Amino acid sequence: VSRFEGVTMAPPDPILGVSEAFRADTNDLKLNLGVGAYRTEELQPYVLNVVKKAEKLMLERGENKEYLPIEGLAAFNKVTAELLFGADNSVIQEGRVATIQGLSGTGSLRLAAAFIHRYFPDAKALISSPTWGNHKNIFNDARVPWSEYRYYDPRTVGLDFDGMVADIKAAPDGSFVLLHGCAHNPTGIDPTPEQWEKIADVIQEKNHIPFFDVAYQGFASGSLDADAYSVRLFVRRGFELLVAQSYSKNLGLYAERIGAINVVCSSSDAGTRVKSQLKRLARPMYSNPPVHGARIVANVVGDPNLFNEWKQEMELMAGRIKNVRQRLYENLSEKDKSGKDWSFVLKQIGMFSYTGLHKAQSDHMTDKWHIYMTKDGRISLAGLSLSKCEYLADAIIDSFH
Numbered sequence: 001v002s003r004f005e006g007v008t009m010a011p012p013d014p015i016l017g018v019s020e021a022f023r024a025d026t027n028d029l030k031l032n033l034g035v036g037a038y039r040t041e042e043l044q045p046y047v048l049n050v051v052k053k054a055e056k057l058m059l060e061r062g063e064n065k066e067y068l069p070i071e072g073l074a075a076f077n078k079v080t081a082e083l084l085f086g087a088d089n090s091v092i093q094e095g096r097v098a099t100i101q102g103l104s105g106t107g108s109l110r111l112a113a114a115f116i117h118r119y120f121p122d123a124k125a126l127i128s129s130p131t132w133g134n135h136k137n138i139f140n141d142a143r144v145p146w147s148e149y150r151y152y153d154p155r156t157v158g159l160d161f162d163g164m165v166a167d168i169k170a171a172p173d174g175s176f177v178l179l180h181g182c183a184h185n186p187t188g189i190d191p192t193p194e195q196w197e198k199i200a201d202v203i204q205e206k207n208h209i210p211f212f213d214v215a216y217q218g219f220a221s222g223s224l225d226a227d228a229y230s231v232r233l234f235v236r237r238g239f240e241l242l243v244a245q246s247y248s249k250n251l252g253l254y255a256e257r258i259g260a261i262n263v264v265c266s267s268s269d270a271g272t273r274v275k276s277q278l279k280r281l282a283r284p285m286y287s288n289p290p291v292h293g294a295r296i297v298a299n300v301v302g303d304p305n306l307f308n309e310w311k312q313e314m315e316l317m318a319g320r321i322k323n324v325r326q327r328l329y330e331n332l333s334e335k336d337k338s339g340k341d342w343s344f345v346l347k348q349i350g351m352f353s354y355t356g357l358h359k360a361q362s363d364h365m366t367d368k369w370h371i372y373m374t375k376d377g378r379i380s381l382a383g384l385s386l387s388k389c390e391y392l393a394d395a396i397i398d399s400f401h
C-alpha cells in the first residue's frame, strides 16, 4: 500500500504563492506587487554594484569552500552586530552579544524560536496584528504558542497604539514581544520615538523580552542608523533582547540566505552560554550556514569605499520607492472622485503600501488587471515603476466599483 497517497495538497504560501501565480500569467500587462523584492524602474531584479565589486574581489582572492563553524563566518558576525548596534555600543565593547549567522531572516527567526521553545517552554510570543505572513508559521513549527497584539487601526489607517499597549500589558509576564525594527510589514506604519519609549515602558513593567525582526535596516529610510533607532533605544534602556537580521532587501542578497540572530545578554559569560546553546540547536537543523553571502557582507562593510557606496545605493533604492509612492498618490488623488483620503500612501514607509483593499478587491485586481498582490491588501511598491503607477491607480479605483 502506498504510504504517500494520503498526503494532502498544501495551500499556496500567502506571499510566495502570489509569485507562482504571477509567473503562470502570460498577459503582457501583468504586474507582480506581491513579494517584497526590489525591482528597478524597468521592473528588473537589481544586483547592487557593491555586491558585484565584492564578488570580483573574492574571485580574484580565490577562496576555499571549507565548512564554516556552526556559528558562521566570524568576520560577518562581527560586522553584522556592529551595523545593528553601532560599533561603539557598550554591548559590543563588553562582549554581551551572542551572534549566530542564520539562514537569512527566516532562518534566524526560526533558530531563535527553537531556542525559546527549549529554554522558555512556558513562554508565549506576542505578534502584531497584522504581521509578516511567515511569522505565525515559524512559531507554530517551533511549537511556540503565540497571541496577537492590536497594531493596525483601519479607521485611522494608522497605529492602534492604545490597543497595542493594552494587549502587551495584558499578556502573561515574560512573554517574547515580536517587534518590527523598522518598516512594519505589511502596514508600513512605525511607532514614533515617543511611542517606542512607552512600548519599552510596558515591556519593562511586564518583564517581557523584546524580540526584534530587522529585515529592512537602511532600506526603509535610506539610513542604517535611523532604521536601527528602535533596537538601539531598547539596548540603551538595558533590556536583554533578541534581534533577527536579514540582508535580503538592503543588500539585495535574497537568494544567498544571509542574516543573523543576535542575543543581547546581561553578561558576556551569559552570552557565551547562550551562543553555545544556539549552536547546539543549529547543528542538527542545518549544521552550518552558507559562506558566499557572509563574505559579501564582510567585504562590503569591511571596505570603507564599498561601505559608502552601499549606503548610496540604499538611498537610491529607498528614494525610488518614495518617488513611486508620490506618483501613485497623485494618480489616485486625481482620478478618484469619491473623496477618499489617499494620504496614507505617503505616510507609510518601507517597501509596502497597506491599501485596506479586501480580498475580493485584490482578486478583482488580478483577474481583470493582472495585478498580483497579497490577499491582505498589501502591495509591494518595490515592484512598481513610475510608468505603471497610473495603471495601478486605475485598477485600484476600479476595484471599488
Ligand SMILES: Cc1[nH+]cc(COP(=O)(O)O)c(/C=N/[C@@H](CC(=O)O)C(=O)O)c1O
Residues within 6 Å of the ligand: 015, 016, 034, 035, 036, 037, 103, 104, 105, 106, 107, 132, 133, 134, 180, 185, 213, 215, 245, 246, 247, 248, 254, 259
Ligand atoms: C518582516 C520580515 N522578516 C523577515 C523576512 C524574511 O526574509 P529573508 O529573505 O528570509 O531574510 C521578511 C521577508 N519578507 C518578504 C519576502 C518573504 O515573504 O519571504 C515579503 O514580505 O514579501 C520580512 O518582511
